[in-house]
Amino acid sequence: MDADVVIAGAGPTGLMLACELRLAGVDVVVVERLAERTGESRAGGIHSRTLEVLDQRGVLDRFLAEGELQPVGHFSGLYVDFDESESRHPYPLMILQSAIERLLEEWATELGVRVRWSSEVSGIRQDESGVTVELGTAETTTPATLRARYLVGCDGGRSTVRKLSGIDFPGTEATMTALIGDVELPDLPEDYVWVRRCPTGDYSAIAFEPGWYRVITSEYDRVPDRDEPVTFEQLRESLVRVAGTDFGMRNPRWISRFTDATRQAARYRAGRVLLAGDAAHIHFPAGGQGLNMGVQDAVNLGWKLASVVRGQAPESLLDSYHAERHPVGERVLHNTRAQSALVRPGAQTDALRDVFGSLMVFDDVNRYLRHLLNALDIRYPVDGDHPLEGRRVPDADLNTSEGPVYVYELLHAARPVLLDLRGSAEVAAAAKGWADRVDLVEARSEDDHWPVPAIGEIPAPTALLIRPDGHVAWATADGAPDASALRTALTTWFGPALQG
Template sequence: MVVAGCGPTGAMVAAELRLHDVRVLVLEKDTEPASFVRIVGLHIRSIELMAMRGLLDRLLERGRRRPAAGFFAAKVAEIRGTDRAFSLTPFGEKVYRVVVPAAGVGDRAEPPTLEDVAQRLRAIAGTDFGVHSPRRLSRFGDATRLAERYRVGRVLLAGDAAHVHPPIGGQGLNLGVQDAVNLGWKLAAQVRGWAPGTLLDTYQAERRPVAADVLDNTRAQVELLSAEPGPRAVRRLLAELMDLDEVNRHLIGKITAIDIRYDLGEGHDLPGRRLPDTDVAQDRLYDLLHRGRGLLLDRTGRLTAGGWSDRVDHLADPTAALDVPCLLLRPDGHVAWVGDDQQDLDDHPSRWFGDR
């Protein structure tokens, strides 16, 4: 298997494939890692995925925790009644991230200079805040692109190869990592020979609508950041609405991807949704997903994974903190089935785990 690109998405796809003993060749044009960090951070759903694969502790050792709030349409500082806006955000000890509207940009391929940034700050804020010693300078626009197809034969797209959008909300890397975890186990199943015929097709069916929604919400955020009177009025109204817990939860769920529900058909509301980490007899639920296998979580003690036991682990635990008697989890942590009947269960794993 060849993975083109060793950014976070490519690296995650390769790691997922290796969990299933698939040989991987990763191709990367850069000979050295980047000397700067391009992203703001991992959102809640991506953090959950890291926990599922036993990677979270290493990330927490090197990262900083941030509250999951206040990042829809960014927090822009409007200057005491003017129509201009910029953002100045602490980003570590004596380090700040500055985002400032560009003006009169000529060749976008040319990187900005520190003086470009300082001039724009002086024009908008009346001061350049003494900015100096930049770690990274870059431009971004509001272009959005979405691949029409995520799969053509043996070629599959993920991450920035499948979708691009403005970096507002810090969704790009998170979207790509989530693509990788959705795709990895399905691609491994295809290589190992047990994938159902339609399994790889579910990658596009599930992930492309998620990307389309991200493109929509970044477009909306770009409009809200406009200095024009109309968008400014909408932004003020939205700020009022975000004081309502239900609205704030909805927007946070949209940005952080915890509200995603893949369409697995009619019935119970839980299938298609991700299952949050929870207490089980063996410590934590996500600890049981490190190997990238399916999981039958059985509170009744009466069910069995049967002929899928080489692909689906089984935990009989009457104390599990669930609102349903039993459920079947896919390797990406999304619920595939809920119930308590063995025959009904036997009718479902083949959709995700092939023939027995």
């Protein structure tokens, strides 16, 4: 084998997954068809749950240092408020995708991830023991194939890996076209608000550097061929059509196009091949969710794939990746379809936006939309009945014998944590069987109640089992917990107990 896992694509999803696998000691190679990073701005920000995930790995400060926290988010351009009680990181961070990718790549390099540029996946052969990945490569000295136990396609919306593995990508066709460019706009009025609706479409201009703007124009019922090149002249003409002027647009650094085409892979796994990020789902980029979802896919998959590669958990654990993440993808596709309907031009949509906007002042409506965007309310399917089971663990303040700590600090090593908040003999006894792969931490909670988005405050648990992705596998509020339920959860997620 050349590696345990080959990842196709060094975008945000592929890089995050590579880091997760390396943290778990897995040998991983990322193959990327580009010769080097493009520096394209694309995504403009990351939401709460992704900020939490980065905090769980101890690298959040790097991202905070390069971005700017935003006081509000938006659903189809209508403002959504965030709630400080729900998370240590309630606000979205405005940071360009180019910076996110650079920071992830720096972290990956520190962890020993190998990235092979100019290496395009062009063929796949699966058998019982592994996957042979064929590479079209510009370098004659590198082998044209790589052999690994698993291949993960993080190769974007047009994923070659998805097509080669015969995974269907059903969904809906594009009904509009958006052009995007990083340009200078010297004649933009000073009182310009970031987005304007016009009779034939809409346009937005967001400053990202002094004098520089990310301009997006959207026009409806015009869908060019996907392979038609995009030019600066097209962007200028489109801006003139919707805004009546080009605001002196000049010096394009990057021009691209996107649509509201919405599709999702029917399966996230086909044998030894898995899909994550845009390779598994594409949608209208409204409310800034695609990159976030890709990073969260990676964090869900990473520890599971590592456990299977290390031989600790059965291969069937990988099926929980589809079971947990496919419904999350469906929900995002659903809300972005709704958002794309809400931006279409016309008097009917204007009225609909007006009604929708007046509903958003109600707390319940605002909360519902906030959770669609920030993903703090996600609950994976679970058998247990404790309200934390299946949800992301709240980042509570704890006290240990070594001093204060918060829950996410315990997850920096990307290992499962069995958190005992009462010093229970049953929990300590159960933990012994998994001592090689689950960290037992004894602590006390600072607070009697913990905030749980979508539920409210709940009594602090007495013990809980936290997966490396920060989701709760088992929790109890009993003083004398049911050790058999805990053992079942440990076996389900982390494989059988040590012998003896």
